[in-house]
Amino acid sequence: MTHGWSSPDPNAQKNRVPSSTEMATLKQMADFNARVTSMFDQELEQLRNTYETVHKRYLKQILEIEATQSELYRIQSLITASEAQRALRQSEQRELQALMHPIRRCPEDILREIFEWVTCEAGNSRHILEDSVHLSSVCQKWREVAISTPFLWVNVSFDL
Structure with a gap:
């Protein structure tokens, strides 16, 4: 070493x-x-x-x-x-x-007028039906008003 x-x-x-x-x-x-x-x-x-x-x-x-x-x-x-x-x-x-929104206190006749106005703006019957279904899907009250509004359902069309 x-x-x-x-x-x-x-x-x-x-x-x-x-x-x-x-x-x-x-x-x-x-x-x-x-x-x-x-x-x-x-x-x-x-x-x-x-x-x-x-x-x-x-x-x-x-x-x-x-x-x-x-x-x-x-x-x-x-x-x-x-x-x-x-x-x-x-x-x-x-x-x-x-729940507190003013539209919930809206009378049914005013809602019908609004629904008809919305669907009139839609133009053709297919859009009217879509809008009617959408309006009837918002809440129970709107469904009842929409179903009881004949104008929303008179132009139902089907594609065959």
């Missing part, structure tokens, strides 16, 4: 006792390695502490994000429920307005 530097120890490859000069060099290298190892230990301690701090912050943010998502889902559910209630009330409002 090579480390990019060569050991001054001639005993690395041979099994002999190092000289006093070699021992001094080996001692310096061992001291240097001990200092570098100590520096790495300090750096690792610092990095681990930083990692723990950042990791705790990360976990706290994850919890905050989850709480925010939960709140968003809750609010979205409330919006959906409110929209459904609004749509129901709006539908009821339209029905109430339709």
